[in-house]
Amino acid sequence: MSVIKVPEVKESSSLFREINAEDEEQQPAELESLCMNCYQNGLTRLLLTKVPFFKEIIVSSFTCESCGWSNAEIQSAGRIQELGVRYSLGVRNKQDVNREVVKTDYATTRILELDFEIPACTQKGALTTIEGILERTIVGLQQEQPLRRVEDEGVADKIDVFITKLQSLKDGETPFTFVLDDPSGNSFVENPIAPQKDDALSVTHYKRNTDQDKLLGLESSCTNREQSQEPKESTEELRDEVLMFQTNCPECNAPAATNMKLVQIPHFKEVIIMATNCDSCGHRTNEVKSGGAIEPNGTRITLHITDMSDLTRDVLKSETCSISIPELEFELGMGALSGKFTTLEGLLKDIRELVVDKNPFTLGDSSISDRREKLEEFGRKIDKILDGQLPAHIVLDDPAGNSYLQNVYAPENDPEMTVESYKRTFEQNEDLGLNDMKTEGYEDEK
Template identity: 35%
Template sequence: MSEHEKKDEFFKPVGELVEETAGSKVPNNIQQDPNNPNVLYYSEPKDGETPVTTIDSLCMQCHNPHGKTNLLMTTIPHFKKIIIMSFECDKCGFKNNEIQTGNDLQVKGVLFNMDINKLLNNGDNYTKDLADFMNRQIVKSDYGVVSFQFIPLDQDKNEIVQFEIPKGKAQLSTVEGLMMDTILDLQALQHLRKYQNVEAYEKINELIHCAYSLISKNNNGKLEEIVDGQEQKIHESIEFDSEKVKKYSESINEIKVTIRDPSGNSFLEFKPFEEGSLISYNKKEFFRDDEDNFHIGLITKDQLEEKKVLNQVVDKYLPKIDEKSKDAASDKLVDEFVNDIETFVDSCPSCLDKHCITNMKPLNIPHFKQVLIMSTKCDKCGYKSNEVKTGGGISQYGKKTILTITEETIEEDLKRDLLKSETCKLFIPQIHLDIQEGTLGGRFTTLEGILKQVYDELYERIFQESYDSMEQETRDNWLSFFGNLSNVMSGKLPVGQDKIEVILIDPLANSYLQNIYAPDEDPNIVYKSFKRTKSENEDLGILELLRQEGLSEGEDEEVEVN
């Protein structure tokens, strides 16, 4: 058995560990190396022994050397391997618990965004969607940063309330759980801030009332926190101003949650898209920059400073090229290698080896534009990736493409070429498929190919790993979703449907769905152009460019262009 396989034996699912623990005795599975007392090693528990390990630890409150730390190595869906630690001191009563990831660093960092809006509309889905939003599972690793934004309907009268949970302690909780923890943590020192820093006290007091109003709204005004097995109401330990709670409850219209983790080991639970849902969700992966590599320990502070100095020197001595010369040079360059594959060497994003090879090939798509297909491979660590980037300038308008598929056309439609850019959203409402921008990255494949990638990603990485821990309703929704998706991939329409619609929405108009009737119009495809919103321009990083050019910063809502 390989070393990797042996290590996996230590991280068993929680269900198996519970069964092993029941009625078993407690061993000490962490032993000293007889040749070196400073080295500890882990031994797998014997038959009849619990996998929980207890070791003596120094209490950081009273410095008692005989505090007890319990360790449990296990696996949790989506978070893979974790080490659960619990400390208790019999002398002073101090208690603490935390988790640490047992995973390797991922090749890319992750960025999760989830928001729920129209909270003040009180529609049919309001209660269900708010509960769903608040109960989404969150895994925050040591390097993850979680941000919350509470956005009022009228931002002229009310300010946006926001807070951030910095990197540090790893946590396994829910959206509501993190908000509740924040209230308790901030309230702990409010009695000191009230006299030492009045301004900070007032701002934190507003934040506590805002978060409390939304948690209370989700619990019909009843909020309870479990402390040492006893129910303790938060509003009994904190003096809440009912007028402030009411103000935020009646003004907050949107909640946004963002998780950014350069290690790639954080997670925000995903559930199948439901038509009419107030919740939007997306996940993006990104390559770490030098600052990220420093913060997760891949490079030292000296190496970071060296890279900064080198970048400054390179920027200083690069030749300045005006826009016209730059465009002419780019056109000439494209003409020179349009039929060739360009190869260049750069650092591997996974192991940072400086001999990672990237191949790049330009490709002209008829009736669309030129794209760049890039393939990266590292011979040292085996890292591989493929990406597609569209060329050309920024489109004035966004583009919405709607393909109507019927039973007669589905086989041919599945063979259509599809270019999905990183900024494109893909929907099939009839089977509740919702792919947000950033998901899957840039892809150039067929419609059938993109559906297969979605199936593999969701089934293998989410559904299979969390099947046993799912609620029955959630499990049934997933099974229904996969059944409908499988039918479409095999050339069948979902039961009870006479047609389905594939909708591509790209604010940069960089996505493409093949017109099989070209150069004539495709009778099954409808194209719509729309003006981007200010929020979309900001997310795309072009808001400042529009300001410099004196152009419109965007609309409040997407507006179709005739």
């Protein structure tokens, strides 16, 4: 029978505690379990903790005193994100191979030049580097080579050639394209020059398909709509009503209520505002969804911030909107801050919090002094913009055309703001899912 020793936890203590070497109460649970290498009893330690980006995770470590075999892995205990994420990195040198990677169980790893793929749920989640992922793959292929040579020497020779290619990639001798695709949205690839844009790294957020929802154990929204037989209220009836539905807090997972309301923005369009307030931990969040369809053209809004009053302008940032500040050489891709309805001051504070305060690679063992200094300098420049000491331009680029920045001179033109309408590229239509969308003649195919 397995024996579990769980450390005593006070009533006031949280189940998931922040990592702190001085926290005497943060002790791992110990579980006697079977060693799969020698089939003797070993010891598994489980630690429920919080780390940056992953938030809540479970760290497990196994050691066997009989044969010396050990293993360690992590599992995300946080919520699945609304959008999946895909990272594509052009690896050109050894420095790129050393980039840190957060990889969950659901992430698929690809190397395009070798037509190589590590499918989802075949490796455990890990906080590692690209070199670590390649090394893990090489070790896994080498383990079965003696048996392959006995059964089929030709196959073993081909795998030897493939291992040589992987070793060349790991050593940074051969350029390649590294792709990390995670439908749960909880994976991450390091940008070493943050907060500046990394031209070698592209980040794409996307909506999951039915198969990906099934992989994550989520019900399809289409299935939910088919099962729901409740009559729908008209838009006019919903416009003056605040709807409430139950959900879980994204921070502590306690039951919480989310309020939702339709709001008409003057000189723009109708949007849906959702706000969640957790009574257990005090966490608050708000999110904005466009109440209309995707516009025929994309929209690029540029504002020259010259006065403190500009910071009080209302801003509607949709999920598809990217943000750039040319003076700081900064660009934030779409989906990074989700949808928001706030002021320009609030948007800049959110950017500062995301890039500087909540960056997982500026804390603990992941912190590098040069990188931390660059991010702190970026934070100081944001503070100068907020204090009116540094004039700057802010650019909102939304290919869906659903973002908005208040014109305080409306209905006249704003001399400090320009609004451009442009035709979307094929890649932008692909990101929005428009290239494969058919809206005419689909009934004839039924």
